[in-house]
Amino acid sequence: MKLKSIAAGVALSIGASVISISAIAAETIKVGVLHSLSGTMAISETTLKDTVLMMVEEQNKKGGLLGKQLEAVVVDPASNWPLFAEKTRELLTKEEVDVIFGCWTSVSRKSALPVLEELNGLMFYPVQYEGEESSKNVFYTGAAPNQQAIPAVDYLANDLGVERWVLAGTDYVYPRTTNKILEAYLKAKGVAAEDIMINYTPFGHSDWQSIVSDIKKFGGEGKKTAVVSTINGDANVPFYKELGNQGISSEDIPVVAFSVGEEELSGLDTTPLVGHLAAWNYFQSVENDANAAFIKQWKAFTSEERVTNDPMEATYIGFNMWANAVTKAGTTDVDAVEQAMIGQETPNLTGGMAVMNKNHHLSKPVLIGEIQDDGQLEVVWETDGVVAGDAWSDFLPGSKDLISDWTSPIKCGNYNTVTKECSGSK
Amino acid sequence: MRRLFATLCCYVAASLTSVYANEPIEVDADPATVAAVSSPPLSATMVETEEPVSVAGLLINLTEVKLSKALPVLKQLEILGGLDMLPMFKGMLEGDLYFVKASKEVVIISTVDGELTAQGVLSKKQLADVSKSQLKKIRVNNKLRGFLKQAIARLHISHPDSDKRLAAVQTLLTHLSDDTIATLIAARVNEADEDVQAMIDLALALYQADSKDPAERLIAVNIMADSLEGDARNKLVKLAENDTDTQVKVAAAKALKQINEKIEFYGFIDQLFFGLSLGSVLLLAAIGLAITFGVMGVINMAHGEMIMLGAYTTYVVQLMMPNAIEYSLWVAIPLAFVVSGCVGILIERGVIRHLHGRPLETLLATFGISLILQQLVRTVFSPLNRQVASPEWMSGSLEINPILSLTLNRLYILAFALLVFGLLLIILRKTSLGLNVRAVSQNRDMAKAMGIRTDWVDAMTFGLGSGIAGIAGVALSQLTNVGPNLGQAYIIDSFMVVVFGGVGNLWGTLVAAFSLGIANKFLEPVTGAVLASIFVLIFIILFIQKRPKGLFPQKGRAAE
Numbered sequence: 001m002k003l004k005s006i007a008a009g010v011a012l013s014i015g016a017s018v019i020s021i022s023a024i025a026a027e028t029i030k031v032g033v034l035h036s037l038s039g040t041m042a043i044s045e046t047t048l049k050d051t052v053l054m055m056v057e058e059q060n061k062k063g064g065l066l067g068k069q070l071e072a073v074v075v076d077p078a079s080n081w082p083l084f085a086e087k088t089r090e091l092l093t094k095e096e097v098d099v100i101f102g103c104w105t106s107v108s109r110k111s112a113l114p115v116l117e118e119l120n121g122l123m124f125y126p127v128q129y130e131g132e133e134s135s136k137n138v139f140y141t142g143a144a145p146n147q148q149a150i151p152a153v154d155y156l157a158n159d160l161g162v163e164r165w166v167l168a169g170t171d172y173v174y175p176r177t178t179n180k181i182l183e184a185y186l187k188a189k190g191v192a193a194e195d196i197m198i199n200y201t202p203f204g205h206s207d208w209q210s211i212v213s214d215i216k217k218f219g220g221e222g223k224k225t226a227v228v229s230t231i232n233g234d235a236n237v238p239f240y241k242e243l244g245n246q247g248i249s250s251e252d253i254p255v256v257a258f259s260v261g262e263e264e265l266s267g268l269d270t271t272p273l274v275g276h277l278a279a280w281n282y283f284q285s286v287e288n289d290a291n292a293a294f295i296k297q298w299k300a301f302t303s304e305e306r307v308t309n310d311p312m313e314a315t316y317i318g319f320n321m322w323a324n325a326v327t328k329a330g331t332t333d334v335d336a337v338e339q340a341m342i343g344q345e346t347p348n349l350t351g352g353m354a355v356m357n358k359n360h361h362l363s364k365p366v367l368i369g370e371i372q373d374d375g376q377l378e379v380v381w382e383t384d385g386v387v388a389g390d391a392w393s394d395f396l397p398g399s400k401d402l403i404s405d406w407t408s409p410i411k412c413g414n415y416n417t418v419t420k421e422c423s424g425s426k
Numbered sequence: 427m428r429r430l431f432a433t434l435c436c437y438v439a440a441s442l443t444s445v446y447a448n449e450p451i452e453v454d455a456d457p458a459t460v461a462a463v464s465s466p467p468l469s470a471t472m473v474e475t476e477e478p479v480s481v482a483g484l485l486i487n488l489t490e491v492k493l494s495k496a497l498p499v500l501k502q503l504e505i506l507g508g509l510d511m512l513p514m515f516k517g518m519l520e521g522d523l524y525f526v527k528a529s530k531e532v533v534i535i536s537t538v539d540g541e542l543t544a545q546g547v548l549s550k551k552q553l554a555d556v557s558k559s560q561l562k563k564i565r566v567n568n569k570l571r572g573f574l575k576q577a578i579a580r581l582h583i584s585h586p587d588s589d590k591r592l593a594a595v596q597t598l599l600t601h602l603s604d605d606t607i608a609t610l611i612a613a614r615v616n617e618a619d620e621d622v623q624a625m626i627d628l629a630l631a632l633y634q635a636d637s638k639d640p641a642e643r644l645i646a647v648n649i650m651a652d653s654l655e656g657d658a659r660n661k662l663v664k665l666a667e668n669d670t671d672t673q674v675k676v677a678a679a680k681a682l683k684q685i686n687e688k689i690e691f692y693g694f695i696d697q698l699f700f701g702l703s704l705g706s707v708l709l710l711a712a713i714g715l716a717i718t719f720g721v722m723g724v725i726n727m728a729h730g731e732m733i734m735l736g737a738y739t740t741y742v743v744q745l746m747m748p749n750a751i752e753y754s755l756w757v758a759i760p761l762a763f764v765v766s767g768c769v770g771i772l773i774e775r776g777v778i779r780h781l782h783g784r785p786l787e788t789l790l791a792t793f794g795i796s797l798i799l800q801q802l803v804r805t806v807f808s809p810l811n812r813q814v815a816s817p818e819w820m821s822g823s824l825e826i827n828p829i830l831s832l833t834l835n836r837l838y839i840l841a842f843a844l845l846v847f848g849l850l851l852i853i854l855r856k857t858s859l860g861l862n863v864r865a866v867s868q869n870r871d872m873a874k875a876m877g878i879r880t881d882w883v884d885a886m887t888f889g890l891g892s893g894i895a896g897i898a899g900v901a902l903s904q905l906t907n908v909g910p911n912l913g914q915a916y917i918i919d920s921f922m923v924v925v926f927g928g929v930g931n932l933w934g935t936l937v938a939a940f941s942l943g944i945a946n947k948f949l950e951p952v953t954g955a956v957l958a959s960i961f962v963l964i965f966i967i968l969f970i971q972k973r974p975k976g977l978f979p980q981k982g983r984a985a986e
Contacts, residue, residue, distance in 0.1 A: 043810055160568075171956050201955045204915060206906035207707070209700040209836065210950050217693075222660030234811065234907050241816075241905075245823055245833040251572040269813045274521065275568050370567050373521050378493070380567050 028071040029064070029332055031056055032091040034084065034102025034112065034123075037076040044311075045104050047263060048126060049074060051312045052101045054301040055319040065326050073097055077108065084111040092119045098332035099124070099322055101315060106130060106173050113138065122334045124322065126314035128258060128280075130177035134391040134404035134413035137334070139341060140361045141318035141354075142311060143281050144389040145181050149228070151366040152256050152279035153182060155381050156226045157189070160254065163223040164195045166215050168231055168239075171200040175230035178258070182228060184395035195223065205235045208242040216246055219253045227255040236260055240272040250275030256368070262307040265375035273371045281364040282313035282350055283377045291349040307375070317354045317362065320346045342407060352386055359404035359413075361389025481507045482548060485532045489525040493567055500570065504577045512581050514547045519574045524561040526553070535561065576601055583609060588619040595625040599657045602633045628653050635661050640671035647674060651681030654692075654828045659685055692830040697947055703836040705943025706843035707905065709936060711916040712923035713847060714895035716935040718770075720924055721867045722887050724778055725789045728796040729920060730913025732892045735769060736762035736899020737908045738803060741812045752817045755900060762896035769799075770892020774885050796917075800910045811909035820904060839901050846897060847936055853890070854932070863887050867930065926966050928976030938977060942966075 035045035056072045077083040100123040103109040116137040128143040156162040169175025219225030256277040325340040348354040355363040363386040369377030392399035401418045412422035517523045517534035533544040544553045582594035631649035650658040665678035739762040781788045825831040854860035862883045865873040927934030949958040
């Protein structure tokens with residue numbers, strides 16, 4: 001009898017301690033941050049790490065989620081693509097995070113993707129990209145090509161009367177896919193092949209003389225010409241400088257860039273860039289209360305001279321949507337949150353509503369801005385409403401018939417509407 | 427030429443009257459309009475009236491309209507304000523046009539010796555102590571910039587400076603309306619400068635090429651045949667393709683053929699220049715290495731970082747003298763030589779000296795040093811690229827004709843590279859240091875026996891090579907990004923040039939740099955930039971297989 005009660009007491013206390021341990025473990029919801037804090041991409045990605053930290057801090061001030069506090073787990077994949085896969089595994093197995101915000105380059109996303117699918121993780125990807133992908137485990141809050149590149153081309157053709165096109169890009173997957181889509185789109189619009197010039201340069205290209213001279217010649221043949229630039233990072237400054245030196249102004253041959261934003265422009269000599277264009281879904285200069293509050297919060301969190309940019313807005317939207325979806329699902333379980341995410345609406349920073357569609361892409365407005373000499377972009381054109389992100393481009397032969405729909409009964413990232421089959425992973 | 431001019435005079439005589447409607451109206455003498463600017467209550471009423479008629483009212487309107495609605499306001503300003511609007515248009519084009527938030531007075535700002543000054547557009551008076559917070563910018567977009575350029579050109583037709591007039595007519599070529607033609611005809615009568623005359627005649631011919639009379643079109647074609655302007659060529663293309671009159675068609679096709687031949691010729695010169703310019707960059711980057719690697723035989727992987735240090739020196743110099751960017755490069759060149767040179771001597775004394783005769787260890791040690799220097803720069807200056815401004819005299823281009831224009835920064839750097847090369851040659855040939863360097867590099871032991879302090883010579887040679895790399899950095903800061911990775915981008919090219927040219931031969935370096943530059947630039951249009959550099963690399967590998975000692979191998983017993 002005595003022995004029994006002791007045993008029961010021991011069992012009880014062990015049980016209690018187990019419960020208390022699990023109670024401590026369940027007290028926080030872990031948010032993984034997978035952005036490079038060193039190496040070449042650190043310049044851009046550090047900003048997004050700070051954004052997530054700011055959002056986590058704010059959510060905790062509001063009382064956290066499901067009555068628990070949020071805890072950010074920051075890792076550094078160091079701009080090293082294979083390391084993204086390792087760090088994703090570390091976050092999901094060792095840290096057991098409930099959600100990951102991360103990646104910038106497409107190659108880093110492609111590296112993390114198999115791990116996410118294998119371990120059924122959840123990631124929010126906040127950067128504009130080339131499309132042609134839809135995974136159950138990823139939500140794409142940046143722009144797909146039809147939310148950035150195609151409206152920009154439409155603007156140039158309709159508002160500026162552009163008839164000849166230079167598609168200039170750095171030689172890697174995003175520019176190549178985007179340019180392929182744009183080329184098909186332009187040809188479908190009736191642009192002749194000889195009115196399209198495509199040019200690729202290596203990373204960090206600095207001698208732009210002959211390319212700019214070619215562009216000048218190409219643009220000097222009587223038809224209004226524009227450059228659609230997917231030139232990345234460092235190579236942009238010498239490119240715009242050379243344009244200026246060869247006397248090409250933004251009125252003669254405007255350049256619309258998809259990778260040049262406020263962050264890239266801050267601390268640059270903007271003189272050769274003034275008047276050229278950039279296409280994004282958000283600009284810091286957009287005037288409304290939500291944006292003003294966000295900028296104020298950001299400057300208070302970091303420092304006065306910091307700027308906001310498009311991928312930050314995408315992170316902001318993604319984070320708020322995830323928080324709402326967790327509240328709606330009542331759990332952080334990936335499958336439940338994934339279903340709760342679809343159809344979520346949250347205000348964006350440009351005065352509209354962001355909607356998460358069935359294909360894990362957002363509906364966003366598209367803005368075209370002109371670069372000003374203070375490094376800000378002045379909106380010169382915007383779409384009437386929001387544009388729904390298209391995972392599979394309608395202008396590429398291989399992906400024309402594919403759609404992505406993560407609701408039942410299809411539940412597929414690449415569903416072929418002709419053969420009625422799901423050709424990839426479920 | 428005369429005949430064309432006469433016919434055109436008649437052709438557009440009707441529209442001549444409208445020119446005089448465009449004559450500038452005296453505005454700034456009118457005290458009422460000036461008063462309207464400075465008194466806000468009055469200005470408020472001005473805006474509400476549907477069509478403001480005074481320049482002052484229009485200016486206030488300009489501060490309030492949306493960007494998309496600003497064009498009509500500017501058009502009216504041009505009509506009403508005429509020449510008086512010239513400074514304002516220029517200011518607006520440059521982005522220097524602001525208005526005082528309180529009084530709505532439109533001002534042009536400028537910065538003199540770091541101090542902000544604002545001048546009223548109408549009052550022409552300097553405003554007393556203004557700060558940027560009191561002002562708001564009048565924004566411009568491309569549409570407005572396009573208009574402003576045209577408007578400035580129209581107003582410049584009567585400018586006393588003939589170069590300005592020439593540029594003005596050239597700008598107008600793309601948008602020839604009846605009004606502009608009438609203005610041009612009026613200007614042609616009084617024009618004394620031959621170049622401007624020819625340019626106006628071309629403009630008139632461009633206009634006449636749309637005439638209904640085939641004879642007139644033919645005259646126009648003959649005039650356009652002598653021009654290299656793109657607009658003339660485009661017009662000729664259209665005429666050669668679509669003209670209804672066969673005579674005009676044939677004449678246009680013939681003229682086009684001539685022009686195309688010229689374009690091809692100048693295009694060739696253009697490419698040659700690009701090649702020489704790339705060659706000069708390669709030469710600058712490699713010439714320091716030609717000394718440390720070529721003469722001393724040290725494989726210095728930190729050579730790129732010496733270039734980087736030179737570029738950062740330029741950045742620091744510009745930070746120190748923000749109001750004298752024009753002269754900053756002249757200060758930066760000797761300073762960069764000293765900074766990189768000293769670092770070079772330190773490396774030589776501290777590391778390389780102890781690894782003498784062990785090339786593999788030297789390679790690894792200097793590679794380590796290059797990483798240390800990069801990280802040092804990252805910590806001190808941040809990993810972000812730094813902004814190095816180009817002085818005014820280095821931007822823009824030297825226009826030889828409408829097809830061929832050479833960018834000034836490249837031209838200066840080409841000349842600079844040759845100058846540095848010449849100086850280095852003199853140092854090695856004519857000075858006692860040069861004599862010692864050559865002696866040590868040819869036969870170290872013998873030189874030692876002759877009483878030369880080889881240690882000291884080694885340090886000085888390495889310092890000289892590094893210092894020259896620093897100077898190269900100053901030049902490169904004008905072309906490319908100044909960041910921690912600057913050096914890495916040039917180290918491979920530098921080795922390529924030195925090895926190709928022949929180790930230990932400065933002339934070889936010169937020839938190699940220019941031939942690689944030119945080869946690269948002639949390949950680029952055919953193969954694209956990525957493939958061009960691959961082909962050049964493959965060529966060098968094959969070449970080295972055949973001639974391991976490069977283009978100009980060292981001869982004699984000293985050469986192993």
